Amino acid sequence: MADAPREAWITGIGIMSCLGEGLDAHWQGFAEGKRVIDAERFAPFIVHPLAAVDFDKQIPKKGDQRQMEPWQRIGTYAAGLALDSAGVKGDKDLLGRMDMIVAAGGGERDEAVDAAILTALPKAEKRDVFLNERLMNDLRPTLFLAQLSNLLAGNISIVHGVTGSSRTFMGEELAGVDALQITLGRIASGQSDITLIGGSYNGERSDVVMLYEFGGYCLKGEFRPVWERDSQPGFALGSLGAFLVVESRAHAEKRNAKPIARFAAAASGYSNRGKAGAITDELARMWPRVAGALTPGACAVISGATGAAPATAEEKRFLATHAELPVRATGTLVGHGIEPQMVMNVALAALAVNRGKLFPPSGSFERPMDGALRQAVVTGVGHWRGEGLALVEAV
Amino acid sequence: MTSYRDKSGRPVVVVTGMGVVTSLGAGKQDNWQKLVAGTSGISAIKRFSTEGLKTRIAGTVDFVPVDPLTAPALASRLADMAAEEAVAQSAIGAKGRFPGPLFLAVAPVEVEWPQRQEIAKASGANEQVTYTDLIRAASSGKFRHYHERFMFASVADGLAQKYGTEGAPVSLSTACASGASAIQLGFEAIRRGETDAALCVATDGSVNIESLIRFSLLSALSTSNDPPQGASKPFSKNRDGFVMSEGAGALVLESYEAAKARGAKILGVLAGCGELADSFHRTRSSPDGKPIVGCMRNALADAGLTPEAIDYINAHGTSTPENDKMECQCVITVFGEHAKKIPISSTKSMIGHTLSAAGAIEAVVTLMTLEHQRIPPTINYNVPDPAITLDVVPNVARDAKMARAISNSFGFGGQNVSLVLAREPA
Numbered sequence: 001m002a003d004a005p006r007e008a009w010i011t012g013i014g015i016m017s018c019l020g021e022g023l024d025a026h027w028q029g030f031a032e033g034k035r036v037i038d039a040e041r042f043a044p045f046i047v048h049p050l051a052a053v054d055f056d057k058q059i060p061k062k063g064d065q066r067q068m069e070p071w072q073r074i075g076t077y078a079a080g081l082a083l084d085s086a087g088v089k090g091d092k093d094l095l096g097r098m099d100m101i102v103a104a105g106g107g108e109r110d111e112a113v114d115a116a117i118l119t120a121l122p123k124a125e126k127r128d129v130f131l132n133e134r135l136m137n138d139l140r141p142t143l144f145l146a147q148l149s150n151l152l153a154g155n156i157s158i159v160h161g162v163t164g165s166s167r168t169f170m171g172e173e174l175a176g177v178d179a180l181q182i183t184l185g186r187i188a189s190g191q192s193d194i195t196l197i198g199g200s201y202n203g204e205r206s207d208v209v210m211l212y213e214f215g216g217y218c219l220k221g222e223f224r225p226v227w228e229r230d231s232q233p234g235f236a237l238g239s240l241g242a243f244l245v246v247e248s249r250a251h252a253e254k255r256n257a258k259p260i261a262r263f264a265a266a267a268s269g270y271s272n273r274g275k276a277g278a279i280t281d282e283l284a285r286m287w288p289r290v291a292g293a294l295t296p297g298a299c300a301v302i303s304g305a306t307g308a309a310p311a312t313a314e315e316k317r318f319l320a321t322h323a324e325l326p327v328r329a330t331g332t333l334v335g336h337g338i339e340p341q342m343v344m345n346v347a348l349a350a351l352a353v354n355r356g357k358l359f360p361p362s363g364s365f366e367r368p369m370d371g372a373l374r375q376a377v378v379t380g381v382g383h384w385r386g387e388g389l390a391l392v393e394a395v
Numbered sequence: 396m397t398s399y400r401d402k403s404g405r406p407v408v409v410v411t412g413m414g415v416v417t418s419l420g421a422g423k424q425d426n427w428q429k430l431v432a433g434t435s436g437i438s439a440i441k442r443f444s445t446e447g448l449k450t451r452i453a454g455t456v457d458f459v460p461v462d463p464l465t466a467p468a469l470a471s472r473l474a475d476m477a478a479e480e481a482v483a484q485s486a487i488g489a490k491g492r493f494p495g496p497l498f499l500a501v502a503p504v505e506v507e508w509p510q511r512q513e514i515a516k517a518s519g520a521n522e523q524v525t526y527t528d529l530i531r532a533a534s535s536g537k538f539r540h541y542h543e544r545f546m547f548a549s550v551a552d553g554l555a556q557k558y559g560t561e562g563a564p565v566s567l568s569t570a571c572a573s574g575a576s577a578i579q580l581g582f583e584a585i586r587r588g589e590t591d592a593a594l595c596v597a598t599d600g601s602v603n604i605e606s607l608i609r610f611s612l613l614s615a616l617s618t619s620n621d622p623p624q625g626a627s628k629p630f631s632k633n634r635d636g637f638v639m640s641e642g643a644g645a646l647v648l649e650s651y652e653a654a655k656a657r658g659a660k661i662l663g664v665l666a667g668c669g670e671l672a673d674s675f676h677r678t679r680s681s682p683d684g685k686p687i688v689g690c691m692r693n694a695l696a697d698a699g700l701t702p703e704a705i706d707y708i709n710a711h712g713t714s715t716p717e718n719d720k721m722e723c724q725c726v727i728t729v730f731g732e733h734a735k736k737i738p739i740s741s742t743k744s745m746i747g748h749t750l751s752a753a754g755a756i757e758a759v760v761t762l763m764t765l766e767h768q769r770i771p772p773t774i775n776y777n778v779p780d781p782a783i784t785l786d787v788v789p790n791v792a793r794d795a796k797m798a799r800a801i802s803n804s805f806g807f808g809g810q811n812v813s814l815v816l817a818r819e820p821a
Contacts, residue, residue, distance in 0.1 A: 042530070067677060100672070104568075105547060106503045111526050118515040118524040128444035131508060135605060136447065141612035145677045145807070149503045149547075150568045154808030157674040163686065166672035166810045167576055170503065171548035171566035178565045182580070189587040206526030210514075211506065213533040215542030268563035270555065385548050386563050 005188040009252050009259035009395065012086025012245030013347045014078040014198070017238060017334040018048040022081060023351050025051075030333060030348075030359035037223055037236065037335075038204075044220040045213075047203050048238035048335030053077060064159055069108040069146035070239075072155050075200030075340075078241025079156045082196060086245035087257060089160070094255075097164040099192045100153055101183055103175035103199035103339040104168050107147035109207045113138045152200065162196050169339075173304075174268065175199065176342035177380050177388030181266040183246055193251040198243030199340030208237060217308055217383055225332040225363030226307040227316060233309035235383060238335020242344035259395040261350035264375075265290040269387035279314035282387050283379070284321070290389040291377045296324070298374035300358045302349040303329040306336040308383035315381045316365060325377070326369040332362045342380035342388050349376035353394040397820075399652035402699045405586045409819065411659040412485025412647030413759045414477035417746045418454035418640055421476055427763050430771040431792040435624035435745050437638050443604050450616040452623040453602045454640025454747030461600075467504045469600025471550045473643035473752075474499065478554060478596050481645035485659060487592055488559075495592035497560035498580040499551040500573030502601045502751045506545050514538060550598065560594055570806030571711070573597055574644060574754025575814055579668040581648045591653035597755035598643035607639060613678060615715060627748075628775035629712035629741035630719050630787045637713040640747030644755030661819040663762040666799065667698025673809030680721050686811055687725040687803075694801060694813035695729075702730045705737060705815075706797035707770060709761040711805045712741025713748050722803065723783045738795060740788040744774040754804040758814055761802045765818050769794050 015022065018036035019029030028034075038049045055073050058080030059065050065073060083089040088098070117134050124130035145151050150168040157163050169175040169182075179197050186192040202208075212218050212235075219234035226235075246263055267289045271282035301319060305312045319327055330348050337344065352358055353376050358369040373394075380388035401407055415422065418436030419429040429436070436454045442464070445451035459476070461469045488494045506514075511529070517537065518528035532538070543549055551564035569576040574597030581593030610616050617636035619626040627638045654661060671689040675681035695702060711722055719741075727734045742760050749756055764770055769792055776789035799817040 045530075106505050109505075114511065115523075115525050118511065118529075119522070121512060122516075126444075126446075129446045131604065132444065132447045132608070135608045136612070139605075139608060139612060144609040144613060147503070147505075148568075148570065148808065150570045150573075150806065150810060151677065151808045153569075153672075153810070154677055157672045157809050158677065161674050163672040163674050163809075165670040166569065166808075167580075168568050168810075169565060170501070170568055171551060171564070172546055174548055174563055175566070178563065182565070185587055185589060186583065191583055191587065206530060207506075210526065210530045210533045211545060212542070213530055214538045214540075214545070216534065216536060216539070217542070270563040382548075384543070384546060385552055388563075 006190060007249040008184055008187040008246050008263040009249050010244050010261045010263050010350045011247055011252050011257045011259055012082040013260060013350060014081025014085060014243040015344060015347050016074065016078050017240040018051055019334060020051045021053060026348065027351060033360060033362050042209050045209055045218045046223055046236040048236055049204055050239035059159055067142055067145060068155055071107055071200050071202040072146060072152050074202060074239060074241040075152045076155045076159050078198060078200055079196060079243045080160055082243035082245050083160055092161060095161040098162050099165045099195040100156065100162050101179045101195060101197045102153040102168045103179045103343065104149040104152050104170060105339050106149055108202060108205055110143055111206055172338050173341055173380055173382035174386030175339040177268045177386060180342060180346060180390055181268050184263055184266045187246060187248050194247035196243060196245055198343045200241040201239060201337035201340055203237030203239045203335060203337060219307055226305045226312060226329045227363040227365035229307040233307060235306035235308050235336035238337050240334055240337035240340060240344055242340045242347050244343060244347060260354050262393040262395050264393050265391040267389050271387060273385060279311060279381055279387060280318045283318040286389050290391050295374055297371055299325055300369055300373055300376050301325050301327045302345050302376050302378045303327050304341050304345045304380035305329040306331050306383055311381045311383055315379060326358060327366050328359060329363060345378045345380065346390050346392060349378045349392045352376055353392055407651035408582050408585045408648055408665045409651045409654050410646050410662045410665060410762060411649050411654050412481035413662060413762060414480025414645040415756055415759045416456060416473050416476045417642035417756060418456055419746060422480055423763060430742060430745055430760065431769055433772050433774045433790060435774060437623045437626055437747050439623050449618045450607060450611050451620045452626055452638060454638060455602045456641045465507055465544060466502060466601045466603055467544060467550050470501055470598040471553050473600055474550060474554055474596050474598035477643035477645035478558060478594065481647050482558060485647035487647055491559040493558045493560045493594050495590040495594060496562050496584060497551060497555050497564040498577040498593060498595045499554060499564060499566050500577040500597035500751045501550045501566050502599050503568060504545055504547045507603055508605060510541060554596065558594060568751060569810035570808050571750055572754055572804040572806035572810045572812040573751040574756065575804040575812035577755060578646060578758055578814060579812060582665050582668055585648060585650050592647065592649045595648055595755065596645040597752040599750045599752040600641045601750060602639050602641055610639060617714060625775050627714045627744050629714040629744050629773055630780060630783045631776050632778040632780035634714045634716060634719060636715050638747035640749045642749040642752045642756055644752055644759045646755060646758060663765060664817040664819060666817045667694050667815040669694025669697055669813045671811055678807050679717060684721055684725040684728060687721060687805060688728045690811040691729045691801065691813045694815050698815040700815065703733050704799055705801055707764060707800040708737055708739040709757050709800060709802040710739050710741040711803040712743050714743060720782055723785055726785060734785060738770050738786050738788045740770055740773045742771050754812065757802050758816065761800050761816050765797055765800060768797060
């Protein structure tokens with residue numbers, strides 16, 4: 001018979017964004033409401049650019065760095081931070097049996113090659129033959145490896161030696177939600193003792209601005225907090241990396257690792273987005289599974305609201321039914337990094353419950369919280385598909 | 396007495412429905428007949444001009460019309476065909492109400508050249524086309540449908556809606572091991588007791604110009620273009636790379652107990668899964684073979700079996716010089732003396748390498764092998780490689796008594812998965 005579920009602890013966090021790298025930089029950034037945006041580079045679209053990083057610190061070999069595009073470098077770096085934070089970096093034996101679940105999209109295109117080909121193609125005599133020739137000659141052979149979704153995990157195996165298992169989930173925001181839910185399920189049931197989970201995103205890319213602009217999802221014009229974008233909905237893409245080390249309590253205690261927070265629950269949902277109000281209903285259906293036992297006065301919501309329509313408005317409508325809970329949408333400060341967004345928010349929630357207090361509001365829907373923070377519910381509503389909830393608690 | 400739990404007390408997981416589409420045809424019956432007849436599905440690429448390319452062949456699925464053709468659109472259609480066959484065979488749930496989650500192995504999705512050219516044209520840029528022009532055109536709202544088409548989650552979304560799977564569908568990639576990973580995720584969910592059933596699907600429709608060139612630039616593809624049917628020659632001395640192919644495989648997994656309770660026909664048992672990643676190199680496996688050896692050993696341990704219990708291996712067998720040598724060495728390490736007695740064949744010799752779909756297609760083929768007690772051959776085996784001393788079932792199918800088999804999948808990026816499949820215990 002199945003044993004009682006095992007408790008899962010977050011024992012390591014590695015995060016980076018426009019606010020900097022690591023827990024302190026993020027705590028300080030949120031405390032100050034630090035706004036880091038770039039409205040010029042992809043004007044009229046707004047992005048949150050990654051803070052300066054010395055990649056050598058986590059990816060010592062230049063050869064490894066050269067084999068990666070920025071999204072992989074960010075992820076491999078953040079994974080290294082998480083392993084450091086958990087105190088397992090370089091522990092070959094442990095890393096050799098550590099599981100890994102990565103939430104990833106696709107990698108960068110070579111924008112110069114695309115542009116040059118598109119410029120020359122209409123003038124070519126035989127367009128298809130010309131395209132073959134140019135791709136054969138102009139694509140860097142190793143670029144493919146920097147584009148493949150599962151090669152972030154591959155790079156983490158190579159650079160940090162995490163090899164127990166390796167899985168890459170895709171599917172935009174849902175990838176991160178699935179990764180969290182399955183990680184928790186595996187640890188609670190004894191299928192895994194320790195898992196590295198996370199992802200990364202380079203939001204400073206024309207190809208992804210184009211992709212999301214097909215659907216008109218990118219924030220343009222004046223910057224406003226995510227809750228205040230009704231007149232001009234959209235998300236500001238953000239470059240970010242977020243990894244957690246999650247392990248069973250028993251495994252952590254055996255190696256004298258300190259918990260940052262308890263990873264208490266996670267759930268995914270899949271509303272029928274063709275129906276108005278479906279997101280609100282789906283969150284309400286999922287809520288009791290994740291947030292059925294909250295301590296009054298000691299709990300807050302770390303929202304993954306992005307500013308996309310109608311997702312953010314519907315989430316807001318749901319959260320308004322829990323008016324007793326103060327809300328913080330982290331996307332106002334760090335932007336939207338798609339696949340790793342939910343992991344980032346679980347990390348920020350873990351940080352807040354660990355410090356025992358909620359950071360200040362950064363938008364009209366958010367109100368101050370004075371008391372001690374013990375629990376945080378994390379939301380993640382995909383801009384197009386999928387919903388997620390998670391719960392972290394102080395240990 | 397039938398036991399619904401394994402030695403470790405976990406639910407036994409069985410397969411009650413299977414579906415497959417490859418360049419050989421649609422459906423299990425057609426594929427099986429062609430596989431045991433040693434038929435190749437590889438042909439000259441007709442979908443786009445191959446002028447000036449080193450590799451001009453592939454195992455494309457040309458009999459499934461998709462318009463406009465994009466990799467995710469074809470992948471969706473192939474996945475649907477395989478899932479339909481699997482779900483119909485299992486007769487589980489009700490129409491549009493599959494009682495469990497969907498795990499989908501799918502290739503990364505991106506905008507392709509025909510669309511990129513269409514957008515460039517619409518941008519009205521005259522002399523110099525830049526991404527600024529493309530973004531401007533994208534913003535016009537005229538290409539709204541491309542947002543949905545080029546979302547990674549779009550392939551799973553169509554399946555989840557049609558089959559009414561429970562909860563959020565999981566899309567995943569472990570490169571060439573993806574299909575096996577999808578099965579493993581369903582397997583683990585049932586073992587955790589979260590569900591009694593899972594729909595595990597793997598699909599790939601990526602034979603387009605840029606994908607072909609990318610693999611070609613990594614020197615991974617066979618350039619034996621003439622005749623195309625002879626190009627994929629796993630374990631042969633003159634093997635020179637894999638052949639890109641398309642297809643889909645689908646399996647309905649169920650807990651043995653739930654399947655028996657509803658009187659379902661049991662097609663086979665998923666006895667164990669093993670996994671171990673490689674940290675050696677982005678495209679090459681560790682020269683000591685430890686990750687692959689460990690992966691197969693983990694699968695055997697998970698199934699609670701010794702190497703002697705295995706009667707057949709469906710090889711990863713890509714036909715690249717390195718993979719086949721390494722796989723052979725690792726099989727010898729794991730199975731010792733017994734290795735020479737185990738037939739090992741690569742059905743990629745006929746189907747080609749269906750990449751994200753391969754692990755699931757080959758799991759289906761392996762279960763059909765156990766069902767029919769007949770081993771599909773490794774075709775194009777004309778020049779033996781003295782370094783490969785295994786029984787590769789050369790060229791001709793063979794009858795054999797088999798109770799259990801291993802199906803191997805090893806991916807770029809070092810992700811290795813082995814599945815142990817078995818017949819239903821008597």
